[in-house]
Amino acid sequence: MSRRLRWLIAAIALAALLWLLLAIAERALALAQRFLGLPAWLQWTLGSVLAAFSIAGLAVLWWLVRPRRRPKPMPAPDRGTLEQRLERLQSRGAETQALDEELAELDRRRATGRVYVALFGQISTGKSTLLRALSPSSTARSDVRGGTTRQVMHVDSQLPDGRMLVVADVPGSREADGVAYETMAREEALRAHAVVYLCAGDLTRSQAEEVRWLAAFGKPLVVALNKADQWSIDELDLLRQRLRQQTTGLASAVVAVSAGGAERFQRQLADGGIEQVERQRKPAIEPLLDALSRLVAEGAEGLEAQREHAVLAGLHERTGTLEAKTRAADSERIVRKYARRAVVGAMAAVAPGSDLVIQGALAAALTRELAALHEVRVSDVQIDDFVQQARLSLRTGSSIVLAIAGNALKAFPGLGTLGGGVLHAFAYALIFDSMGRALAASLAERKALDQQDAGARLQTLLSDSGSTRIRQLATLTMDAWRERDHAP
Ligand SMILES: Nc1nc2c(ncn2[C@@H]2O[C@H](COP(=O)(O)OP(=O)(O)OP(=O)(O)O)[C@@H](O)[C@H]2O)c(=O)[nH]1
Ligand SMILES: [Mg+2]
Incomplete structure (x- = not known):
């Protein structure tokens, strides 16, 4: 935009503003004149209503901008709900002993x-x-x-x-x-x-x-x-x-x-010496x-409800952390299981093509199992859509996946000796591992099957050749392959 044009726009804006201010002033003056012409009782009524409005407006403004000193109170579940959560965790093999002990200590102290x-x-x-x-x-x-x-x-x-x-x-x-x-x-x-x-x-x-x-x-x-x-x-x-x-x-x-x-100082002795x-x-x-x-x-009894609230609120946080940890471990197990199944499936394929067409039924089962773990309801249609979308993104990404798999074969000589089909088997391990991880992370964060989010995460993971993950997947592929060779 040229300098002159900018000046012109600024001048027009300024003139408009001036005009607006003048119009407001004129209107205010006219209102004031009419107000003064009103009978006294109406002046008072109107004046009081206006004053009340202004005070209410200021109060709302203050409420909005006032400094908030009190922190938001921590939420606390009721005891029954918390106990149920702990039981559920325990049945899933989580270590709940410390949390159970905290509840017992709550009761023990109350009893004293x-x-x-x-x-x-x-x-x-x-x-x-x-x-x-x-x-x-x-x-x-x-x-x-x-x-x-x-x-x-x-x-x-x-x-x-x-x-x-x-x-x-x-x-x-x-x-x-x-x-x-x-x-x-x-x-x-x-x-x-x-x-x-x-x-x-x-x-x-x-x-x-x-x-x-x-x-x-x-x-x-x-x-x-x-x-x-x-x-x-x-x-x-x-x-x-x-x-x-x-x-x-x-x-x-x-x-x-x-x-x-303790305080330390020096003391002067009679003989002129100094003592510490x-x-x-x-x-x-x-x-x-x-x-x-x-x-x-108030005594113990009077303060007990507040104390119980604090302990339960603390336990709510700790239980939440344990739930997330347990869920992450379960999720890891599920992903591993399906990656392994995908490898086995790839090995069974008669003629693996260069196009990595995702194993649909397996992908759907993985999605269903992870959604159930995260307590997210998903319909069959949603699952089909997601698998379909994953298929599409694989079509464009399969060269990357195969390249990573090829590199891994070089880095893990054990894999290279296993023969041709192993490249595809490994690629499937990578695909299913990426898909599972992308889904699990998205489900945990969004509490819903968000196709776009999970899809974006999948893309990132498919091209992630981080060494630890690739090493684990290589081991998984190798184990599955060897087992097949030794199967009767
Ligand atoms: N001047 C002064 N020093 C104090 C006072 N109370 C404690 N101290 C000193 O502060 C230091 C720390 O005291 P501790 O009672 O061990 O402190 P603490 O909070 O228990 O320390 P941690 O257990 O490490 O958290 C010691 O050197 C005390 O002598 C006091 O009232 N005045
Ligand atoms: Mg101390």
Whole structure:
């Protein structure tokens, strides 16, 4: 577009805009004049209606753009549904023991009627030190040593109001290579009635995420700023204020404490020498004890429904992961089975043509079985369509498939010695493996038989000559071939 033309269009647009603004102003003035000419009672009625509309409009606008502090609550299934899912998984050979144990632990804790509180926070924020301060006379004390916590540990503690708690120390989160320990900590936090979230300064982004995660499970929460002894009173005020801002709507209280820990200093001796001294800092945790008293005032019974919800929500996630894993393994098995059958079918063919016409009945059965595994309903027509489409894409792609198969024969000398027909048998293994994988991935993601999506994935897989997959398929072909040779 020429420069002059652009100027012209801009000038016309500007003139149109000006005209529009003038028209609006004129209309507004006319309306105002008519409004002023109305009797007073009508002016008031109209004025009130307009004001109400504006207020409602502003409220809707605010509702749309307001900052959302509360994270979306985690969904939790009811217990019966969850148990059914676990049973189904178990019948499919999945390892559900840890999940069953979690349910049993839910019941066990309910039966004790005790209040459980978990300490949670990133490494070295002082959880183990706080546990010692919360339970100075605990018999388990000797097990709580300095250093990195590697397991969940419970001690009894008594609040100043006489209420008894079971407090859990857990491994710190965010340790390099500490995923397993962090999982352990998170699971324990979900099992507790309330959580004390420890930090040693204002929240970093990852700490803020942890607090949001706990709040999303509906955990009653106190944020404890530990190592308060390291800050001046003014600094502490600022930090508390900042923490309150960061956890508005997520935590019930923010408190500053000093859990204790060892302090080292030098002491001047009478003879002029210097002595290194280490002593235990005196814990100062009263604000936390007060906040905890308020947080668990309802007692175990009052907090139990919330706790159960969190545990079930956590189990819902874990069960979902196990379901996906089990389904992926089953899917892999099915694909392998059909790839093998396709190889056997190819070997039985009297004169394999150079055009790879897909084995229709086998492809339909593979599709049906994978759809059933993913609990996707498919009609016979849909299956026929899909197989037909796969056939078409193979017609154009068969040279690629044969080229990959040919290359593989060179790379796996064992295959090359087996004779001519093996090229086709291997090509079929590749086709069925690609088709099965494409279908399984598409079904898992789309929860439907989406021809286009599965077709696109099939195209990619057919030309994927990734070595591990090709090696596995070569072995599969070779095994099937040898078995045929040894068959009576
Ligand atoms: N200054 C100061 N240091 C503290 C305080 N509480 C704990 N510490 C020190 O912080 C360090 C870590 O304390 P731990 O109690 O082991 O921390 P943790 O959160 O259990 O650590 P992990 O188990 O690794 O997650 C130790 O050196 C403690 O002495 C405190 O109130 N003030
Ligand atoms: Mg620790």
